[in-house]
Amino acid sequence: xxxxxxxxxxxxxxxxxxxxxxxxxxxxxxxxxxxxxxxxxxxxxxxxxxxxxxxxxxxxxxxxxxxxxxxxxxxxxxxxxxxxxxxxxxxxxxxxxxxxxxxxxxxxxxxxxxxxxxxxxxxxxxxxxxxxxxxxxxxxxxxxxxxxxxxxxxxxxxxxxxxxxxxxxxxxxxxxxxxxxxxxxxxxxxxxxxxxxxxxxxxxxxxxxxxxxxxxxxxxxxxxxxxxxxxxxxxxxxxxxxxxxxxxxxxxxxxxxxxxxxxxxxxxxxxxxxxxxxxxxxxxxxxxxxxxxxxxxxxxxxxxxxxxxxxxxxxxxxxxxxxxxxxxxx
Amino acid sequence: xxxxxxxxxxxxxxxxxxxxxxxxxxxxxxxxxxxxxxxxxxxxxxxxxxxxxxxxxxxxxxxxxxxxxxxxxxxxxxxxxxxxxxxxxxxxxxxxxxxxxxxxxxxxxxxxxxxxxxxxxxxxxxxxxxxxxxxxxxxxxxxxxxxxxxxxxxxxxxxxxxxxxxxxxxxxxxxxxxxxxxxxxxxxxxxxxxxxxxxxxxxxxxxxxxxxxxxxxxxxxxxxxxxxxxxxxxxxxxxxxxxxxxxxxxxxxxxxxxxxxxxxxxxxxxxxxxxxxxxxxxxxxxxxxxxxxxxxxxxxxxxxxxxxxxxxxxxxxxxxxxxxxxxxxx
Numbered sequence: 201x202x203x204x205x206x207x208x209x210x211x212x213x214x215x216x217x218x219x220x221x222x223x224x225x226x227x228x229x230x231x232x233x234x235x236x237x238x239x240x241x242x243x244x245x246x247x248x249x250x251x252x253x254x255x256x257x258x259x260x261x262x263x264x265x266x267x268x269x270x271x272x273x274x275x276x277x278x279x280x281x282x283x284x285x286x287x288x289x290x291x292x293x294x295x296x297x298x299x300x301x302x303x304x305x306x307x308x309x310x311x312x313x314x315x316x317x318x319x320x321x322x323x324x325x326x327x328x329x330x331x332x333x334x335x336x337x338x339x340x341x342x343x344x345x346x347x348x349x350x351x352x353x354x355x356x357x358x359x360x361x362x363x364x365x366x367x368x369x370x371x372x373x374x375x376x377x378x379x380x381x382x383x384x385x386x387x388x389x390x391x392x393x394x395x396x397x398x399x400x401x402x403x404x405x406x407x408x409x410x411x412x413x414x415x416x417x418x419x420x421x422x423x424x425x426x427x428x429x430x431x432x433x434x435x436x437x438x439x440x441x442x443x444x445x446x447x448x449x450x451x452x453x454x455x456x457x458x459x460x461x462x463x464x465x466x467x468x469x470x471x472x473x474x475x476x477x478x479x480x481x482x483x484x485x486x487x488x489x490x491x492x493x494x495x496x497x498x499x500x501x502x503x504x505x506x507x508x509x510x511x512x513x514x515x516x517x518x519x520x521x522x523x524x525x526x527x528x529x530x
Numbered sequence: 531x532x533x534x535x536x537x538x539x540x541x542x543x544x545x546x547x548x549x550x551x552x553x554x555x556x557x558x559x560x561x562x563x564x565x566x567x568x569x570x571x572x573x574x575x576x577x578x579x580x581x582x583x584x585x586x587x588x589x590x591x592x593x594x595x596x597x598x599x600x601x602x603x604x605x606x607x608x609x610x611x612x613x614x615x616x617x618x619x620x621x622x623x624x625x626x627x628x629x630x631x632x633x634x635x636x637x638x639x640x641x642x643x644x645x646x647x648x649x650x651x652x653x654x655x656x657x658x659x660x661x662x663x664x665x666x667x668x669x670x671x672x673x674x675x676x677x678x679x680x681x682x683x684x685x686x687x688x689x690x691x692x693x694x695x696x697x698x699x700x701x702x703x704x705x706x707x708x709x710x711x712x713x714x715x716x717x718x719x720x721x722x723x724x725x726x727x728x729x730x731x732x733x734x735x736x737x738x739x740x741x742x743x744x745x746x747x748x749x750x751x752x753x754x755x756x757x758x759x760x761x762x763x764x765x766x767x768x769x770x771x772x773x774x775x776x777x778x779x780x781x782x783x784x785x786x787x788x789x790x791x792x793x794x795x796x797x798x799x800x801x802x803x804x805x806x807x808x809x810x811x812x813x814x815x816x817x818x819x820x821x822x823x824x825x826x827x828x829x830x831x832x833x834x835x836x837x838x839x840x841x842x843x844x845x846x847x848x849x850x851x852x853x854x855x856x857x858x859x860x
Contacts, residue, residue, distance in 0.1 A: 258804055268804050316670045328770070332662040339772025340646045343805050350766045351800055354684055364800065436680045436766055440658070442669025470681055470694065474588055474598050474673050 204496035252495030254297035300494030302329025431466025534826035582825030584627035630824030632659025653780035761796025
C-alpha cells in the first residue's frame with residue numbers, strides 16, 4: 201500500500217506479504233488498516249482524491265470487481281470498488297496487477313514515453329500487461345494479456361491447473377518450477393537442491409537463483425528450458441503485437457541470467473526480423489513498486505480524464521459528487 | 531479504387547486484378563489512370579481532400595512507405611505517399627491493407643461500435659488487423675498482426691518461405707492449400723481435383739470450395755485441418771488480446787463452412803472460458819470492399835484529427851498547406 205500525490209510521486213509505502221486465498225474480507229480488511237495508518241501519518245488533513253487497487257487475477261474494469269479469478273477463492277464478483285469508495289468517500293478504480301505494473305513502467309519507469317509495450321510478469325503464474333499507443337489495452341472482458349495458458353507444446357502429458365494441456369504456465373510458471381526443483385532435490389538429480397531441502401521443504405522457484413549462483417547444472421538447465429518456453433510464447437506475441445519494448449518482472453524473471461538469455465534467443469529466432477529490429481527486452485527497474493506507481497497513475501488518469509474534468513471544475517471537491525465517489529453503487 | 535465523400539460513403543468504385551510483383555511503377559501507374567478516370571467522372575469540380583492507399587505488406591505508417599515487404603519485389607521503401615501527394619496536390623496516407631479492412635469493418639461493417647476487434651485475412655498469405663479501444667493498433671514498426679509466421683507445429687518438416695519452420699502460413703495459407711490441392715489431384719488422392727486439373731493447372735485455394743460443395747473427402751479434410759491450425763493461432767490471440775469480435779475475410783475464409791467450423795472449435799477448446807464468453811467469430815460482410823471503406827476512413831480520421839483541424843480551419847483548403855500535402859517530401 202502507498203500514498204501518492206497528484207503528480208504520481210509515491211510519498212509513503214508499506215509492504216508485507218498477503219495470502220490472497222484468505223478471501224476478500226481478511227485481505228481487504230488488512231489493506232484498510234494499512235491505508236488508515238498511512239493516511240493518519242500524513243502531515244496535514246489533505247483530502248483523498250481517489251483509490252487505486254491491483255488484484256492478481258482478471259478484473260472487469262468497468263465495474264471494479266474480479267471475475268472468475270482462478271486462484272482467489274471467495275473473490276468472484278466481490279465489490280472491491282464499492283467497498284473502498286464507501287469507506288473513504290472517494291472514487292475507486294480496480295484493475296489487474298500486471299496491467300498496473302505496465303502502466304507504472306510507461307509512466308514512471310523504463311518504458312516512459314514508449315507507445316507499444318508488453319510487461320510480462322513471471323511469478324507463480326504468468327501474465328502480461330499490454331500498452332497500445334500509450335494506453336492500456338484491457339480487452340473486451342478485461343482479460344487481455346492472459347498468456348499463461350497459451351499452448352506451447354503438443355506434449356499432452358503437460359497438464360495445467362486450468363484443465364488444458366501444454367500451457368506455458370504449466371511449463372515455466374513459478375509453481376511448476378518449484379515442483380520440479382523439489383522433485384530434483386528429493387530424487388538426487390540435484391545434490392545442491394537436496395542439501396537445501398533439509399532446511400526448507402518444499403522449495404520455491406526463487407531457490408533456483410541461489411542454485412544457479414552455485415553452479416548447479418540441473419537448475420541452470422531448468423531455468424534455460426523455462427526461458428525457451430517463455431521466449432516461444434513471446435515470439436508469437438511479438439509477431440501479433442509488434443512492441444518496441446518488453447519488460448520482465450516477477451520472482452522467476454529475477455532468478456538469473458540463464459532464463460533471460462534463453463528467452464531472448466527464442467524471441468530473436470522465431471519472430472519476424474522487422475518486428476525485432478528495434479525491440480528491447482529488459483528487466484523491470486521499478487521491480488515490486490511498478491504496480492504501486494501504476495495504481496497511482498490509474499487514479500490520476502481517471503480523475504483528470506477529459507470526460508470527468510468538467511465535473512471537478514464545477515464541484516471543487518470529489519466528495520461533493522456522489523456518483524463519482526461510487527460510480528456503481530453496490 | 532474508389533471515391534468517397536467526407537462522411538465515408540463510397541460514391542464510385544472500380545475493381546480489377548493487379549499483379550503486385552510487377553513493381554510500383556506499373557501498379558501505381560495503373561492506379562493513377564483509374565483515379566484520373568474516377569475524378570473526371572465526378573459531376574462537378576470538387577477538391578480532393580486526401581488519398582488513402584492500402585498495400586499487401588508491412589508499411590511504416592509514419593512515412594507512408596512499404597518496409598521489407600516479402601512478396602513485393604521493388605517496393606521496399608518506395609515513396610508511395612510522396613508520389614500520390616505530389617501528383618494530386620493533396621495529403622496521402624498509406625497503410626497495410628488488412629489494417630484498412632479492420633478499420634472499414636469497425637466504421638462501416640459488422641464491427642461498427644465495437645472496441646476490441648481482430649480482422650483476420652486468410653488469402654494467399656495470412657494477416658490480421660488489430661483494433662484496440664476503437665483505434666488501430668499498428669505496433670512499433672507498423673507490423674502488428676503479422677500472424678502468418680507464428681509457430682503452430684513442432685514438425686520441422688513444414689518449411690515456410692520466410693525461412694522458418696512450422697509457420698501458420700506454410701500450413702493454412704492459400705498458397706500452401708493450392709499446392710496441396712494440386713498434388714492431391716496429380717497423385718489421384720482426390721479424383722475430383724484430378725478432373726479439375728484437366729482444365730486448370732495448377733489449382734488455386736478457391737477451387738477447394740467447389741470440391742467441398744461436390745463432397746470431395748480430401749478437400750473437406752484439407753480445409754478442416756487448415757481451420758484447426760488457424761484456430762490454434764487464434765486461440766493464442768484471444769488469450770493475448772481478448773477481442774469481442776473476430777472477423778474473417780479473404781478467399782480461403784470464404785471457401786466453405788468446414789474451415790470456419792474447425793476454426794471455431796479450436797478457438798473455444800484452447801482459449802480461456804472468460805475470454806470466449808461473449809466472443810463472436812463471423813465472416814466479413816463488406817468482403818472485398820472492407821479495405822476501400824477503411825482507406826476512406828483513414829483519410830477522414832487524419833483530416834479531422836484534433837492535431838490537424840486548426841490548420842484546416844485557418845487555411846480553408848488543403849492545397850494551401852504544402853507540408854500537409856506531402857508531410858515527408860521525397
